[in-house]
Amino acid sequence: MSKALKKISTDAAPSAIGPYSQAIVVQGNHTLVFVSGQLPIDPKTGELIQGDIKALTKQTLDNIEAILKASSSSLHKVVRTEVFLKDLKKDFNGMNEEYAKRFNPQSPPARQTIQVADLPKRSPIEISCIAVCDHDESQGNL
Numbered sequence: 001m002s003k004a005l006k007k008i009s010t011d012a013a014p015s016a017i018g019p020y021s022q023a024i025v026v027q028g029n030h031t032l033v034f035v036s037g038q039l040p041i042d043p044k045t046g047e048l049i050q051g052d053i054k055a056l057t058k059q060t061l062d063n064i065e066a067i068l069k070a071s072s073s074s075l076h077k078v079v080r081t082e083v084f085l086k087d088l089k090k091d092f093n094g095m096n097e098e099y100a101k102r103f104n105p106q107s108p109p110a111r112q113t114i115q116v117a118d119l120p121k122r123s124p125i126e127i128s129c130i131a132v133c134d135h136d137e138s139q140g141n142l
Contacts, residue, residue, distance in 0.1 A: 007107040019100035020111035033071040053094035073133035086114035
């Protein structure tokens with residue numbers, strides 16, 4: 001596990017009920033990247049992909065991963081996610097299954113999952129996140 005990320009787990013609060021941490025502490029002098037909500041859009045066509053919630057979650061996380069890579073970060077450096085689902089009851093387990101494959105199981109990000117009335121393009125899922133990125137300011141990346 002990165003020295004910059006410390007998983008917080010305490011019995012004094014409810015345990016995580018899925019592949020996420022109660023909290024993650026960011027230590028040191030690092031830059032954070034705040035990734036806007038992403039949809040399961042194929043970047044080549046600009047259209048929502050078709051498929052079940054697992055396929056839609058995978059595409060959404062692929063899009064986030066590409067943004068993180070461009071920000072000198074990765075899914076393993078994500079400290080917080082927000083997952084928005086149109087049908088929590090129907091899609092939560094499938095989303096969780098695909099989500100768990102993508103993040104560091106030793107220190108999964110803190111997360112909230114919320115059911116919403118609607119999302120852009122009528123997507124059934126949207127995910128945003130905050131991650132640590134290590135920029136060399138001498139190269140003028142920021």
